[in-house]
Amino acid sequence: MKAPVTSLPAPEPGTKKLALVIDLDTCVGCHACVVSCKEWNAFGETGPLPEFGPYHAEPWGVWLNRVHTFEFGEGEDGRTVYVPKNCYHCEEPDCVTVCPTGASYKRAEDGIVLVDADLCIGCKLCSWACPYGAREFDQDGGVMKKCTLCVDRIYDENLRENERVPACVAACPTSARHFGDLGDPGSRVSKLLAERGGCEPMPEMGYRPVGRYLPPRSIRAMPASTKHAEPVPVRANGLLRWIDRVLSR
Amino acid sequence: MHPALSIIVFTTASGAGYGLLGWIGLLAPIGALPLDREFGVVSLLLALGSITFGLLSSTLHLGHPERAWRAISQWRSSWLSREGICALATYVLAVLFAALWLLQWTGRLWTACGLLATVGSIATVISTAMIYRSLKPIRQWCNPWVVANYLLLAAMTGALWLAAVLSVFGMLDPGVMALAAAFVLTAGAAKLAYWRSIDALSGGPTLASAIGLPSRRPLRPLDPPHTEENYLLREMGYRIARRHAALLRRIALAGAFLAPLVLLVLAWLLRSSIASVALTCGAALIATAGVLVERWLFFAEATHTVALYYRGGATSAAS
Numbered sequence: 001m002k003a004p005v006t007s008l009p010a011p012e013p014g015t016k017k018l019a020l021v022i023d024l025d026t027c028v029g030c031h032a033c034v035v036s037c038k039e040w041n042a043f044g045e046t047g048p049l050p051e052f053g054p055y056h057a058e059p060w061g062v063w064l065n066r067v068h069t070f071e072f073g074e075g076e077d078g079r080t081v082y083v084p085k086n087c088y089h090c091e092e093p094d095c096v097t098v099c100p101t102g103a104s105y106k107r108a109e110d111g112i113v114l115v116d117a118d119l120c121i122g123c124k125l126c127s128w129a130c131p132y133g134a135r136e137f138d139q140d141g142g143v144m145k146k147c148t149l150c151v152d153r154i155y156d157e158n159l160r161e162n163e164r165v166p167a168c169v170a171a172c173p174t175s176a177r178h179f180g181d182l183g184d185p186g187s188r189v190s191k192l193l194a195e196r197g198g199c200e201p202m203p204e205m206g207y208r209p210v211g212r213y214l215p216p217r218s219i220r221a222m223p224a225s226t227k228h229a230e231p232v233p234v235r236a237n238g239l240l241r242w243i244d245r246v247l248s249r
Numbered sequence: 250m251h252p253a254l255s256i257i258v259f260t261t262a263s264g265a266g267y268g269l270l271g272w273i274g275l276l277a278p279i280g281a282l283p284l285d286r287e288f289g290v291v292s293l294l295l296a297l298g299s300i301t302f303g304l305l306s307s308t309l310h311l312g313h314p315e316r317a318w319r320a321i322s323q324w325r326s327s328w329l330s331r332e333g334i335c336a337l338a339t340y341v342l343a344v345l346f347a348a349l350w351l352l353q354w355t356g357r358l359w360t361a362c363g364l365l366a367t368v369g370s371i372a373t374v375i376s377t378a379m380i381y382r383s384l385k386p387i388r389q390w391c392n393p394w395v396v397a398n399y400l401l402l403a404a405m406t407g408a409l410w411l412a413a414v415l416s417v418f419g420m421l422d423p424g425v426m427a428l429a430a431a432f433v434l435t436a437g438a439a440k441l442a443y444w445r446s447i448d449a450l451s452g453g454p455t456l457a458s459a460i461g462l463p464s465r466r467p468l469r470p471l472d473p474p475h476t477e478e479n480y481l482l483r484e485m486g487y488r489i490a491r492r493h494a495a496l497l498r499r500i501a502l503a504g505a506f507l508a509p510l511v512l513l514v515l516a517w518l519l520r521s522s523i524a525s526v527a528l529t530c531g532a533a534l535i536a537t538a539g540v541l542v543e544r545w546l547f548f549a550e551a552t553h554t555v556a557l558y559y560r561g562g563a564t565s566a567a568s
Contacts, residue, residue, distance in 0.1 A: 006323045024460075034474075058477045066479075068558050069472035072462065080471060083460055085558065094385065100320035100330035121319060122312015124484065125329055128250070131386035131454070133481040133555035142312025199461025202454050202554065205385055213461055 006099045009108035011091065016110040017183035018149055019089050019210035020166070021193055025217045027176040029067055029082030036171030037065040037086070037147075045152040050140040062136045064147045065168055072216065081216055084177070086168070087134040087147035088201060088209030089113050095126040095135060104144075111183070111210060112151055117143045131205045149179070182210050250387065251487045252548035255309040260377060261406075261541050263303030263336075264399065267370035268407020269414075270296040270343050272428075274367035276411075277350075278360040283420050289350035292414045296407075297343055304336060328383055332376035339369030374403045381547075388450055389551040394443035401436035402505070402543070406536055408432050409509055413533040416516070416526045423517065426529075430513050433536070437506035440543065444498060447550065454554050455562040469561045485553035489546075497546050504539025508532070 041064055042049040051061035065086040072081040089106075093113050096104045103119035104126050106112070115126075115135075120143040127135040127144060135146045150166035153159065163170065169177045180189030198212035273292055276282045308314040321337065323330040346362040349355065378399035381390040408429035415421040457464040478486070489497075509532040516528035 006326045008326075024462075060475075060477045060479050062480065063475070066474035068470065068474050070456070070460075070468050071471045072468050073466040077466065081462075081468075085474075094383075097326040098329065098380075098383070100323050100327045100333065101316070102319070102323050119316070119319060120313065121316045123320070123329065124310070124312075125380070127480075127484065128384055128553070129386065131554040132459075133485070133553075133558065136480045137312070137484070139312075144312075201461050202459050203461070204454055204458060205554070215462060 006096050006102050006104060008092070008096060008106055015108070015183050016181050017089075017091070017210045018110045018112055018154075018180070019182050019189075019212070020086070020149070020169070021178040021180070021182070021189045021198065021212050021214060022084055023176040023178070023196075023214040024081050024083060024199075025176075025214060026174045027067075027082040027084060027172075028174055029069055029080075030173060031067050032171045032173060033084055033168035033177060034063060034065045034067055036167045038063055040150060040153065040167035041145075041148070046145060046148055048138070048141070049145060050138055052139065062138050062145050064134075064136065064145060079216065083213070084168070085132065085134070086211075087113060087149075088132065088207075088211035089147075089149065091208035091210060093207060094129040098125045098129045100125070110181075112149050113146070114148055114151065115144050115146055117141065120144055131202050131207065132209075154179075182212075250548045250551040250553060251484050252545045253310050255306050257541060257544045257548065259303045259307035260399075261303070261537065261544050262299050262306065263377075264374060264403040264540070265406035265410055265537055266296045266299030266301075266303060267339070267374050268403035268405065269299070269410045270339070270407070271367045271370035271404065272407050272411050274343075274346060274363040274365075274370065276425075278363040281424065282415075283418075284350075284355055285418065285420070286351060286353060288414070288418045288420065290347060291418075292411065293343065293347040293350065295410065295414060297340070297347070300336075300340070300343075328376050328379040332373060332380060335369055335373040335376050339366055339373055342366040342369055370403075371400070374400055386554040387551050388453055389447045389547075392443065392446055394439060394446055397439045398436075398443050401432065401439050402540055405429070405432040405436040405505075406533070406540055409513075409529070409533040409536050412513070413526075413529040416522070416529040419522055421516075421525060421529065426513055426517055429532075430510060433506050433510050433513070437502070440502075440506075454557060456557045459554065459557045459562075470559060473559060481555050482559065485555050486559065487549060488552075488556075489549040494546065494550055497542055497549075501539050501543040501546060505536050505543055506539070508539070509536040 038049060041047060049062040051059060053059050065084060068083045068085060070081045070083060072079055089111055093106060096106050096113060100123065101119045101121055103116045105114060107114065122142040124137055127137060135144050138145045154164050154166065156164060165179045169179045178189050178192060181187045182190055184190060193212055196214040199215050200212060201209050308317050311317060320330055320333045324334055342362050343366045346359065346366050349359040349362060375396060378396040382395045384390050412421060412425050412429045415425055455464060457468045462468060512528045512532035516525040519525060
């Protein structure tokens with residue numbers, strides 16, 4: 001049993017920093033990650049993730065992953081950008097330090113920010129302290145819920161190795177979601193980030209989010225005049241030429 | 250921010266209670282208050298009753314009130330935890346202070362308990378204010394005036410309640426009235442300074458910076474991620490119309506500061522015991538109601554950065 005401490009673990013060089021890197025260029029906004037997240041986390045360690053009035057006029061519920069749709073740029077330059085938003089597992093998360101009970105904590109071994117539901121008193125202060133809206137309150141259980149990076153999945157040795165990724169990553173049909181260790185400069189996600197240049201969400205808050213977005217690539221210039229397809233002259237032999245002549249009459 | 254009634258009632262009631270306790274704990278030991286046993290017990294019961302009511306009200310918004318005791322463990326990092334510890338310590342000191350007064354053992358121990366209860370009251374109110382002051386995503390709270398506002402409003406309502414209790418016992422002297430009036434003026438000035446400060450807010454995070462995209466190109470919300478309101482919008486998406494806020498500010502100004510000041514001056518001018526009881530009690534009640542409106546506004550006017558994702562925000566004009 002760990003002693004509840006909301007003080008942050010001392011940063012040590014070379015420690016694991018697990019997080020998601022999401023490619024805004026390839027995300028098509030299908031919400032598969034949203035549903036997959038809900039499906040996995042409604043049960044097991046994090047669950048339940050209740051729905052309130054699911055068959056009534058104004059249903060609402062707890063979801064740990066939300067896809068926003070934005071318009072980026074204007075006119076011919078404009079494009080739609082889908083931004084899946086969940087916890088960035090910050091290095092300086094105030095959601096942890098404001099917790100009065102030690103329910104909210106950041107793991108020293110991999111940087112994952114978690115809530116111990118047995119210690120949470122449901123004061124909601126952590127959700128106020130998160131600038132990104134990564135935490136949602138479970139009214140039924142009276143405790144706070146948040147993304148766990150599927151901690152009950154990524155270390156599960158009963159799963160095949162390629163399945164030991166967060167449920168949202170496994171579900172993404174366009175491979176827009178990447179999961180890995182951003183503390184290791186040689187990891188696949190770190191290289192991807194170095195190659196594409198990452199977007200840090202709300203850097204001015206000083207929370208030092210670990211999770212990043214890969215920016216949309218610039219739109220390839222479309223030619224000013226669009227070419228129309230010309231009819232292709234029929235080059236056919238005897239029988240086909242006869243059929244063509246009959247049909248063209 | 251959603252103005253939750255339980256928190257508004259809590260900060261107003263416990264603020265007034267700590268204000269009253271703080272003044273009695275300071276003024277009685279230095280001989281500025283009568284050592285009358287009934288006055289001591291009644292005024293301290295009023296303070297402790299108000300604090301208890303406030304603290305109980307605050308547990309109403311918890312998901313697990315029965316686990317509230319756990320909140321005293323994280324004093325190293327959490328202002329909410331520090332508030333809990335200060336509140337508990339002050340409570341013990343105040344009960345001891347009242348008991349010694351009841352037994353008329355007004356010696357050194359009583360003096361120490363009173364002064365320490367005052368220190369504890371100040372520390373508790375500062376901790377409450379720091380809970381809000383330390384929340385970076387809410388710019389109207391992460392403001393240097395917040396701690397001064399909470400402290401001065403607690404001292405003001407406390408002084409007004411002290412004047413009211415003293416006048417009920419027929420022991421009101423002009424010194425306490427002057428003290429109350431001085432704090433009404435200072436608290437009012439500090440609140441005006443706070444409103445001026447949050448009205449002048451500019452810059453801050455934008456939707457573009459929220460995602461980390463370059464702000465050269467406009468970015469605006471097209472489709473929300475969900476069709477109905479979720480927890481984030483219910484809790485942190487509360488918006489108040491500028492027009493309503495302006496009206497409520499005037500109501501808060503009139504109720505919390507202007508009316509009590511006028512009533513105090515009238516009580517001082519009339520000096521008849523019956524009129525002064527009615528006027529000072531009226532001043533304390535109206536001020537407390539005014540502070541309730543002020544506290545409601547403190548929440549309603551506060552905006553959280555999470556709203557940017559839903560409503561967009563000023564992208565840089567210099568594109």
